[in-house]
Amino acid sequence: MNILIIEDEPLIRKSLVKLLERAGATTTAEALGEKALDKIRNNSYDRIVCDLMLSDITGFDIIEGSKVYYTAEKVSAMFIIITAYSSEQVLERAKSYGCKLIQKPFDNITDVIEQIMEPI
Amino acid sequence: MQEYEVQRRIRNYFTEPQDVPETPSYTIKSYLSLLSSLKISADSIKMQRRIKKYCELQKSLSNCHDLLRIPELILQQSSFNNFQSCQILIHKKGGQVVKSLFFHQNHLQDSSLPVAIFNKISLTIKKSKNKRFDQGNLDLHGLEILGPFLAQVLDSEKYNSIIVISHNGFLPPSHEEEDDFYHFINKLSPFLSDLIYQNEIKDRNSIANQIINNIPFAFQVNKDEKIIHNSGKREPYDTHYDLSNNHEYRTEKLNLKSSSQHYHTERVHLLGELLNTLKHELMNPLFGLNLGIQMLEAPENEEDTKLFLDEMLLSVSRSQNILNNFSTLYNDTNHSEHINIEQLISEVITLTKSETKHIKKNITISEEIIVKINKTSLSQIIFNMIVNAAQSIKHKYPNDSYGLINIDIYREKNECIICISDNGTGIKEDILKKIFTPFFTTKEHGTGLGLTICQSLINKSNGAITIVNNKNGGATFEIRLKDCK
Numbered sequence: 001m002n003i004l005i006i007e008d009e010p011l012i013r014k015s016l017v018k019l020l021e022r023a024g025a026t027t028t029a030e031a032l033g034e035k036a037l038d039k040i041r042n043n044s045y046d047r048i049v050c051d052l053m054l055s056d057i058t059g060f061d062i063i064e065g066s067k068v069y070y071t072a073e074k075v076s077a078m079f080i081i082i083t084a085y086s087s088e089q090v091l092e093r094a095k096s097y098g099c100k101l102i103q104k105p106f107d108n109i110t111d112v113i114e115q116i117m118e119p120i
Numbered sequence: 121m122q123e124y125e126v127q128r129r130i131r132n133y134f135t136e137p138q139d140v141p142e143t144p145s146y147t148i149k150s151y152l153s154l155l156s157s158l159k160i161s162a163d164s165i166k167m168q169r170r171i172k173k174y175c176e177l178q179k180s181l182s183n184c185h186d187l188l189r190i191p192e193l194i195l196q197q198s199s200f201n202n203f204q205s206c207q208i209l210i211h212k213k214g215g216q217v218v219k220s221l222f223f224h225q226n227h228l229q230d231s232s233l234p235v236a237i238f239n240k241i242s243l244t245i246k247k248s249k250n251k252r253f254d255q256g257n258l259d260l261h262g263l264e265i266l267g268p269f270l271a272q273v274l275d276s277e278k279y280n281s282i283i284v285i286s287h288n289g290f291l292p293p294s295h296e297e298e299d300d301f302y303h304f305i306n307k308l309s310p311f312l313s314d315l316i317y318q319n320e321i322k323d324r325n326s327i328a329n330q331i332i333n334n335i336p337f338a339f340q341v342n343k344d345e346k347i348i349h350n351s352g353k354r355e356p357y358d359t360h361y362d363l364s365n366n367h368e369y370r371t372e373k374l375n376l377k378s379s380s381q382h383y384h385t386e387r388v389h390l391l392g393e394l395l396n397t398l399k400h401e402l403m404n405p406l407f408g409l410n411l412g413i414q415m416l417e418a419p420e421n422e423e424d425t426k427l428f429l430d431e432m433l434l435s436v437s438r439s440q441n442i443l444n445n446f447s448t449l450y451n452d453t454n455h456s457e458h459i460n461i462e463q464l465i466s467e468v469i470t471l472t473k474s475e476t477k478h479i480k481k482n483i484t485i486s487e488e489i490i491v492k493i494n495k496t497s498l499s500q501i502i503f504n505m506i507v508n509a510a511q512s513i514k515h516k517y518p519n520d521s522y523g524l525i526n527i528d529i530y531r532e533k534n535e536c537i538i539c540i541s542d543n544g545t546g547i548k549e550d551i552l553k554k555i556f557t558p559f560f561t562t563k564e565h566g567t568g569l570g571l572t573i574c575q576s577l578i579n580k581s582n583g584a585i586t587i588v589n590n591k592n593g594g595a596t597f598e599i600r601l602k603d604c605k
Contacts, residue, residue, distance in 0.1 A: 011412040019415075104403065109411065
């Protein structure tokens with residue numbers, strides 16, 4: 001499974017990479033939103049784990065940007081949003097894209113890895 | 121003869137009572153006789169006209185002490201018979217609001233404008249080279265006059281004013297009218313400042329009177345020989361008096377209770393926002409630490425490594441809890457939920473750590489008690505009580521650690537009772553009565569709002585709060601809450 005991780009907090013990013021590789025996936029990690037969009041454009045991923053608050057743009061911007069290359073259905077199946085935000089507006093918007101949303105911090109890291117590794 | 125010399129002599133003529141003719145009305149005849157007495161040549165018709173108008177203005181102004189009548193007065197001058205409307209804009213230097221007096225068709229419109237609009241008009245007038253203005257072309261906001269108009273900006277020490285007059289028609293004013301206007305404004309200028317100032321005083325006095333009459337208790341003040349008293353009619357709890365409408369005078373919110381609520385709400389909101397930001401900023405690094413530590417865990421680790429990693433995980437956990445608890449303390453929502461009292465009180469106690477160092481804290485509870493209440497409200501109440509208790513203890517024992525706070529929680533039917541008892545200084549009788557009053561404080565840097573807010577939050581939750589002094593020193597605050605299981 002080919003997974004792209006978009007997260008700007010180094011410890012979280014590196015931990016996710018390590019854990020997903022242990023679970024058997026091939027991973028690419030990126031901290032910047034713009035660069036992540038480039039990667040999405042030039043490669044194909046089975047799953048994209050994306051943080052909402054990045055230093056340059058938001059996770060929603062990336063989802064919108066991906067719609068250029070994939071159908072809305074593919075996008076909602078592909079993306080998993082991870083975020084610390086629990087406000088109504090954010091949750092509503094995430095729902096509107098149809099993507100899975102996982103709250104940070106994770107209650108159980110093993111569960112989360114399982115969810116990410118679930119076949120599409 | 122110089123014009124100013126003529127004016128000087130005329131002024132003297134008017135101010136020296138013995139020179140005033142018997143008939144009080146100043147007719148053209150008497151002007152001309154005055155002129156002849158001053159030996160001015162009859163050829164100087166222009167000069168004569170001007171002097172006549174100056175006298176006319178003087179006379180009008182001597183009868184007029186009200187700024188609000190000036191636009192009307194201007195239109196009454198013989199030179200301006202053809203003018204239909206007059207507008208005066210007054211800006212007190214440093215103010216945000218500009219007064220506008222617009223007189224038209226026997227009616228005066230008194231209103232306000234923002235400074236920006238005044239400045240734009242002023243700039244347009246000052247920059248103009250030919251001083252020929254047409255509202256049809258300029259369409260300046262704030263000006264009520266129509267068509268071609270004459271305008272002048274007057275800058276004085278305290279005020280900037282703009283005076284505008286217009287036929288409200290299509291044809292521009294004549295040269296003579298223009299001339300008369302500028303001369304007239306010149307003469308008016310020194311009087312205008314005084315009139316503006318007097319009007320300002322009058323406004324201020326009327327607002328002060330409104331404030332005095334609306335203070336909700338009776339009083340009487342004797343000053344010199346004047347007695348000011350107030351009937352003290354009481355208004356309902358939640359009203360406040362907004363006296364600002366279009367003035368820049370400060371509004372006085374006179375109902376103390378509602379203003380302390382307002383202050384508190386604003387403060388809570390601000391703190392809530394700050395804490396939110398803090399929480400989000402710290403959440404990520406803390407979560408990173410949590411994951412990182414978990415990554416280091418491996419079965420082949422030595423005992424020491426395992427111990428340290430465990431402690432580190434606990435540390436991170438505690439930090440996350442503190443952030444979460446503070447967020448609860450300053451959360452803005454209004455909904456109630458089922459809360460385990462013992463747990464909440466323990467959580468709040470961790471938040472008071474810095475205030476309650478060296479003070480022993482005991483929680484006594486015999487069963488699990490759940491109350492349906494707004495978590496933020498209760499957290500704030502308990503937090504406040506504990507901090508008050510701690511401060512009282514520190515006052516009595518500044519250097520020792522004899523301090524003790526006992527928290528007893530028990531249930532009576534469907535009421536939950538929380539007693540917070542300290543061995544501090546206790547509360548004097550005369551202060552006990554006032555202790556819940558807004559803005560009443562015995563502390564140097566106190567806001568006087570802590571207990572007021574507590575009381576209002578408790579009332580909102582249909583509870584009650586009472587205070588008693590302990591026999592052995594210190595005080596006990598008893599909180600009763602309904603909806604208890």
